Amino acid sequence: MDRRLLARLDDWVERRSYPNRSEAIRDLVRQGLVELDAEAGRQETVATIALVYDHHNRLLPGRLTAAQHDHYARIVSSLHVHLDHDHCLEVLVVRGPSQSLRELADRLIATRGVKHGRLTFATIGRDLH
Ligand code: NI
Numbered sequence: 664m665d666r667r668l669l670a671r672l673d674d675w676v677e678r679r680s681y682p683n684r685s686e687a688i689r690d691l692v693r694q695g696l697v698e699l700d701a702e703a704g705r706q707e708t709v710a711t712i713a714l715v716y717d718h719h720n721r722l723l724p725g726r727l728t729a730a731q732h733d734h735y736a737r738i739v740s741s742l743h744v745h746l747d748h749d750h751c752l753e754v755l756v757v758r759g760p761s762q763s764l765r766e767l768a769d770r771l772i773a774t775r776g777v778k779h780g781r782l783t784f785a786t787i788g789r790d791l792h
Contacts, residue, residue, distance in 0.1 A: 695787075699762040703785040709739075710784045711770045712755040719749060720776035727753070727774060734767045750778075 664672070666709055672684060681687040683757055700706055737759045744752040755771075757764050765782065773778030 697784050698787045700786075701765075703761070706761055707759065708756045708761045708764065708784055708786075709756065710761070710764050710768075710782055712754075712757060712764075712771060713779070713781045713783070714753045714771055714777055715729040715746070715779040716751055716753075716774075716777045717749050718751045723774065724751075727771060727777075730767070730774065731755070731771050734763075737763065737767060 672687065676684055676687045679687065681690075701708055701710075704762075714727070716727070718724055731741070734757075737757050739756040739758050741756070742754045744754075746752050757767065761784065764784075768780070768782035771777065772782070
């Protein structure tokens with residue numbers, strides 16, 4: 664690893680409070696493998712979709728709700744937090760083939776007025792020891 668990359672790694676280790684480089688590298692590899700498995704698309708998996716939006720946007724809440732009802736069988740649970748006077752945070756726990764979770768997330772995140780959106784695949788760690 665070149666010196667600049669190593670310096671970035673050490674910065675990462677410090678910021679994330681890892682005890683050493685090895686533990687940080689292990690986590691990064693696991694993270695990469697979870698993403699790789701998820702991209703394969705066949706596997707049944709779980710994920711969270713986080714969305715931040717301004718609820719004053721007149722059509723947005725209805726559009727997000729409609730998209731969720733179209734995929735109700737994939738949504739295990741949802742949480743709504745009123746962040747401040749204007750903004751809402753919605754977190755969905757979703758389950759199903761990873762490709763379909765990706766499609767649902769893309770549709771929600773691409774909805775006009777959504778300010779932040781993120782799909783995060785989770786894992787129970789099988790094959791990641
Ligand atoms: Ni709200």
